[in-house]
Amino acid sequence: MQQQPVGPLSLVTCCGTLPNVHTTHRIMLSGLSWAATGLLLVSLPSGWSLAFDSTYAWCQYHCSEFALAHPRNCSTCQQDDGMSSEGRRRHLEAAATSKASLNLSNASLNLIACDAHHLHVNMTTKGVGFHSFWTQFQQATDHILDSPTSLFLQGCDLFNLASLPSIDVAMAMGNATMALPVLVQLQRSHHEHECVEAIQSIASTATVVSRSNGIDHGRTVVLVHATLDQQVAMSSLACVDDQVLPLPPLFKFSPLARSLHAMYSTASPAVHIALVDGASSSGVLASLNAGLKSTTGIHNLVTFDDDGLLGVPPLTNFKTWATAIALACSHPLVDYVTRTSIMETFDLPLSSYTRSSDYSSDQISSIVGIDNAHKHGILGHGVVVGISDSGLYMDHDQFDQPSPREFGTINPHARKVVLYEPMADRVDQSKSVTCGHGSHVSGILAGSSWSQLHPDVGVAPQAKIAFTDIGSQNASCANNRALECPVKLTTPLTAAALMDKQVQAGAKIFSYSWGTQKDDYSRQAQNLDEYLFNHPEILVVIAAGNGGDDGVRTISSPAGAKNVITVGASLTSADSLLAKFRCPRVYNPQSVASFSSQGPTSDGRMKPDLVAPGEVLWSAKSEAPGSTAKTSDVCPLQGTSQATPVVAGMAVLIYEWLRDGWWHEGVYDISVGMTYIPASLIKALLVHSSNGLVRRLDHNKVHQACDARTSVPLHYPDMSQGTRL
Numbered sequence: 001m002q003q004q005p006v007g008p009l010s011l012v013t014c015c016g017t018l019p020n021v022h023t024t025h026r027i028m029l030s031g032l033s034w035a036a037t038g039l040l041l042v043s044l045p046s047g048w049s050l051a052f053d054s055t056y057a058w059c060q061y062h063c064s065e066f067a068l069a070h071p072r073n074c075s076t077c078q079q080d081d082g083m084s085s086e087g088r089r090r091h092l093e094a095a096a097t098s099k100a101s102l103n104l105s106n107a108s109l110n111l112i113a114c115d116a117h118h119l120h121v122n123m124t125t126k127g128v129g130f131h132s133f134w135t136q137f138q139q140a141t142d143h144i145l146d147s148p149t150s151l152f153l154q155g156c157d158l159f160n161l162a163s164l165p166s167i168d169v170a171m172a173m174g175n176a177t178m179a180l181p182v183l184v185q186l187q188r189s190h191h192e193h194e195c196v197e198a199i200q201s202i203a204s205t206a207t208v209v210s211r212s213n214g215i216d217h218g219r220t221v222v223l224v225h226a227t228l229d230q231q232v233a234m235s236s237l238a239c240v241d242d243q244v245l246p247l248p249p250l251f252k253f254s255p256l257a258r259s260l261h262a263m264y265s266t267a268s269p270a271v272h273i274a275l276v277d278g279a280s281s282s283g284v285l286a287s288l289n290a291g292l293k294s295t296t297g298i299h300n301l302v303t304f305d306d307d308g309l310l311g312v313p314p315l316t317n318f319k320t321w322a323t324a325i326a327l328a329c330s331h332p333l334v335d336y337v338t339r340t341s342i343m344e345t346f347d348l349p350l351s352s353y354t355r356s357s358d359y360s361s362d363q364i365s366s367i368v369g370i371d372n373a374h375k376h377g378i379l380g381h382g383v384v385v386g387i388s389d390s391g392l393y394m395d396h397d398q399f400d401q402p403s404p405r406e407f408g409t410i411n412p413h414a415r416k417v418v419l420y421e422p423m424a425d426r427v428d429q430s431k432s433v434t435c436g437h438g439s440h441v442s443g444i445l446a447g448s449s450w451s452q453l454h455p456d457v458g459v460a461p462q463a464k465i466a467f468t469d470i471g472s473q474n475a476s477c478a479n480n481r482a483l484e485c486p487v488k489l490t491t492p493l494t495a496a497a498l499m500d501k502q503v504q505a506g507a508k509i510f511s512y513s514w515g516t517q518k519d520d521y522s523r524q525a526q527n528l529d530e531y532l533f534n535h536p537e538i539l540v541v542i543a544a545g546n547g548g549d550d551g552v553r554t555i556s557s558p559a560g561a562k563n564v565i566t567v568g569a570s571l572t573s574a575d576s577l578l579a580k581f582r583c584p585r586v587y588n589p590q591s592v593a594s595f596s597s598q599g600p601t602s603d604g605r606m607k608p609d610l611v612a613p614g615e616v617l618w619s620a621k622s623e624a625p626g627s628t629a630k631t632s633d634v635c636p637l638q639g640t641s642q643a644t645p646v647v648a649g650m651a652v653l654i655y656e657w658l659r660d661g662w663w664h665e666g667v668y669d670i671s672v673g674m675t676y677i678p679a680s681l682i683k684a685l686l687v688h689s690s691n692g693l694v695r696r697l698d699h700n701k702v703h704q705a706c707d708a709r710t711s712v713p714l715h716y717p718d719m720s721q722g723t724r725l
Contacts, residue, residue: 050298057297066319068268111159111322134602137257141250145210145219158249158326165291167331178278179203179225181247181335186220187239188212195239196222203230209251223247225276249329252336256325258602259339259519268321270340271328273302273310274523279333281310291327296320302328307490311340338523341516343489345390345437346543346556346641348595350616364613364646367570370459373653378662380460380652384418385446386507387645388498389438389514390471390487391428392420393622396439397454397632398447399465410466410505415450419466419505427625429473429487433480435635436622437487438471441513443620443634445645446652454632457619459649460656466505468498479624489514491524495531503538508677509655510540511648512558513641517547520560520601532563532679539679540564541648543640544608545597554597555607565651565683566607568596569614569643596640609683610690612650614643651682658682 052058061067063074111133184206186195192214200206203226212218224244226234231244256271275284281304288302301324305311312328315321328334365371373379394405394417401415407426410419420426428436448461470489477485492498499510516522532538544566545556559566571591593615599607619642621635656662658677661669 049300051300053293053297053299061296061298061317061320064317064319067317069316133260134257137254141254144250145221158253158329159322161249161326161330163295164323164327164330165294167287167291167327177227178276179205179227179230180276180332181223181225181252182231183209183245183247183251184222184224184234185241185245186212186222187241188214188216188219189239190214192220192239195237196220198237198239199224199234202226202233223251246332249326252329252334253325255336255338255523258521259341268315268318270305270314271312271321271325271337272305272340273312273328273337274335275310276333276335284331284333285310288324288328288331292324295323295327305340309340336523339519341519341522341557343491343514343516345487345489345514345639346546346644347437347440347513347637347639348546350636350638364459364617367613368459368646368650370650370653373657376662377668378653378656378660380446380458380463380649380656383460383463383509383652383655383659384466384502384506385460385463385648385652386466386468386499386502386505386510387438387442387445388468388470388491388502388510388512389441390430390436390489391425391438391469391622391625392417392442392465392467393428393436393439393620393631394420395628395630396443396620396622397449397451397630398443398457398620399439400450400630410501412506414464416446416448416464417467418464419468419502421466421468421501423492424469424472424490426469428469428622429471429478429485429625430622431484431486433485433624434622435637437513437637437641438467438469439622440619440635440637441511441641441645442467444617444642445511445649447620449632451632457634459646460652463649463652464506466502466507468502470498473625479626495524495528499531499538503535508538508679509648509651509682510538511645512540512542513639513644515543515545515556515559517545517556518550518554518597519557520553520555520607521603522557522560525558525561528558529561529563532561536678536680537676539651539682541644541651542566543644544568546595546639548596548598549594552598553600553602555599555601556597559597560601560605560607562605563679565647565686566609567640567644567647568598568608568611569593569638569640570596570611571613571615593638596643610647610687612643612646614638614640614646617642617646647686650686654682654685 050061052061059074062069184199186192189195192212196206196208199222203224205225207223208220209223210219210221212220224230224234226244234240235244260269273284273288275281285302285304289300292301293299298320301315301320302310302312305313312321312324315324325337328337365374392399394400399416401417403411403414405420405426406414406417407420407422412418428438430436442465443457445458446460446463446465447458448456470491471487472490473485473487477483499507502510516524528540532540540561540563542559542561542564543556544559545554546569547554547556548568555566558564569592571593592611596611596614597608599605601607616636616638618634618636621631621633623629623631655677658674658681661667661671661673663674664672
């Protein structure tokens with residue numbers, strides 16, 4: 001069931017982005033001012049401003065055919081030093097008519113040129129579409145790797161790369177201990193795997209990016225991060241063909257090309273620039289901006305975001321953006337570039353709903369079959385689950401316990417929460433102050449009443465929780481019911497840093513109800529795949545995302561990872577849906593929710609793996625951050641966020657069923673219990689015990705009556721439900 005992870009093995013968190021990145025800013029010339037340094041400044045979000053060295057540079061950025069938003073006064077661009085009167089007149093005429101030209105024809109750039117392959121992105125006055133670019137990019141890289149000639153790659157360049165200034169990287173080249181990304185081409189043979197092992201013995205971070213047939217077609221190329229001494233050692237291997245090559249700019253562009261495949265944007269997307277280990281971020285920042293200033297007349301295109309990560313903010317000139325990306329990819333100390341994304345929880349807003357008499361376990365038990373397990377006493381006894389989320393309200397009856405709060409320490413004897421790791425803080429936050437996401441999903445998975453005066457809401461009520469708090473809010477809006485205050489999720493740079501302490505607390509099953517929308521196989525997903533490949537006993541269940549109304553190829557990351565269970569959302573119990581909608585024709589448990597993200601992944605794999613009820617589930621309601629009031633209140637949320645802990649809870653029950661020998665004769669028999677339970681076995685049992693659904697709801701238009709709702713027939717396995725419910 002597990003697969004060898006592919007691609008470079010480093011993780012990028014997708015949480016460091018500038019606010020309001022989807023807003024198009026129309027900036028008037030009258031709003032410009034000269035700074036004391038003589039730079040022309042334009043205000044942008046988060047206190048960041050573009051700094052132009054001349055009015056001509058300003059005009060080139062705002063008024064050319066590649067500008068996605070045009071100020072109304074392009075025709076009034078002021079005189080630029082060094083331009084002749086005739087040249088200035090032609091420039092101003094072009095600026096004044098550029099918007100009209102865009103209305104007549106699409107502007108486009110060949111972002112990459114590979115011999116006969118030209119990869120272009122079309123622009124209109126409405127924005128930039130990247131939908132077909134990933135497919136074109138794959139075709140170009142396949143063309144390179146399958147070429148019968150030697151792998152020198154001079155036939156492929158990023159946009160305008162030859163005309164860009166060179167970068168002084170003497171400091172990097174002189175550091176023999178810095179591991180830089182290189183490509184190693186192997187001689188074609190039946191024993192290439194032995195050569196890969198030899199390379200891995202020299203530099204452990206080796207990843208195969210293409211394979212030959214071992215006879216007469218294709219080439220095996222390995223991506224390695226290696227020091228100069230390691231590069232020399234690899235070059236001396238008899239099985240290595242030609243020289244060890246620095247990673248070409250085109251390959252550094254690959255994560256960005258993949259992450260853009262589902263985008264249509266009114267501004268070029270914000271980009272994160274990842275550096276090799278040991279590189280000076282301030283030094284790279286200075287060298288990139290120096291090169292870009294000489295090309296664009298802008299001093300600060302590359303900047304640090306709010307989290308201190310290097311990147312390029314959203315820009316309204318696509319050519320300027322492409323120039324910045326090309327120069328970044330050509331920098332030897334840049335490892336790769338990718339889209340900067342916001343990590344978010346996958347719950348959806350709800351209108352007001354009447355309090356249901358059903359808890360989450362009541363709504364889903366008959367659909368997914370947990371009632372039979374519960375009748376036999378299989379409740380998750382002694383199984384620890386790892387949950388990382390916005391926070392956990394530990395004074396709720398479903399999580400309360402007599403022992404002290406386990407902040408930063410492990411207490412395996414605690415009733416419910418054996419660990420609360422406060423990576424962000426120690427409270428659960430919500431956009432609406434109460435009903436925090438972390439408490440809600442934790443309740444669905446493992447909630448059980450401490451007072452025993454209320455029903456258990458959890459699918460696996462006797463399971464214990466090792467919790468990591470990754471959520472925080474801006475103090476300026478937190479706890480203000482008059483404002484919607486976003487919860488920011490921040491994860492460490494590696495899966496190990498996120499999960500290891502929970503593993504120490506005994507967690508073997510993890511539930512993640514968050515990710516980055518429509519970026520299915522980010523570096524975070526790759527790193528998680530590597531971690532799970534090396535820890536085959538750990539199972540991670542991840543929400544597919546709520547982008548399904550936008551169509552196919554909308555799986556989030558890290559849900560696109562290969563070695564996880566990716567969960568979509570189906571509807572809930574027939575009774576609760578009938579009471580809510582009075583529309584049994586389409587609203588029934590045999591339907592996939594319209595919002596549930598759809599596959600395939602950008603590399604063609606089927607996702608999600610399965611679906612579970614995620615429509616309006618009632619679970620533990622947190623109080624305001626800082627409160628210590630005891631409560632047993634519940635609240636409704638919906639989304640693939642809610643479906644994910646349902647599947648994780650079922651995985652817990654299967655784990656207990658295998659561990660305690662129920663699998664043998666249908667009775668508790670520890671003598672035949674399994675002491676080692678691979679995650680792939682639990683995944684296989686979940687997948688092959690599921691049932692197919694028959695329809696998927698179409699997107700619900702505003703004020704659409706029940707009899708107008710439509711659905712699409714399904715035939716499993718498919719890209720809506722994977723291998724079923």
